[in-house]
Amino acid sequence: MLSFILSAKRLLIGLWRSFKRPQFLSLFTTLFLIILSGTLFYKGTEGWYWLDALYFAVVSLIPTGVETGLYPASDFSKIFTMIYLIVGTGVMFIMLLMLGRSVVDYSIDEEQKEQIKKRLQN
Template sequence: MLSFLLTVKRLLSGVIRAFKQDNFRVIFVLILLMLLSGTIFYTAEENLSVLDALFFCVATLSTVGHPTFVPQSDLGKIFTMVYIVVGTGLFLALIAHLAYAIMFQNEEKRDATKVFLHKARRKRSNSDE
């Protein structure tokens, strides 16, 4: 349980760090717009409920897929093809920025630890003299 909580803390710290980057915020807003436009489209064109349409959009963007829904109209199929290509690219870009923020955060902690240990060794060697 402790390792899970530490992982969640690291993820949330990475999200906070990522939100400080302009590119991450832009991609995040674009994904929200994709979810909104997809939800509106599937609600209007394919007669899905708002919750089902949003669920389909999230499942599609995250590349999980929706096993029981296939668009019935030609317009729905064309929209879905474009939605998958554009949305998957945006989602992967978001994940890449988040991963970079987490990795950069880990490197900063590692560097800070090295500096601390180096100072402690210098202090110890100076006190020995």
């Protein structure tokens, strides 16, 4: 449990630091609009509930194999999904890389602070 809390803290600090970068903010906004468009599309075209449409729009962009139990039925939805995944996965991947970089940078900064404290104490 402690490990989870510390990891969550690092993630939140990494998010905070990432949002200070204009490039990350631009990627986040783009990803938000992509997910919003996917949610609206699946809600309107497939007739899914809002939460199901949002869940599918987000989970399908995460680079893991999560089974949602939701599948586009019409040919138009399938074509949209192919384009949506090509565009959205790239944006999601770059954003996750930038977020991971911020978390690693924070961890390195903390280690350097500890080393400086040890040197000052000696």
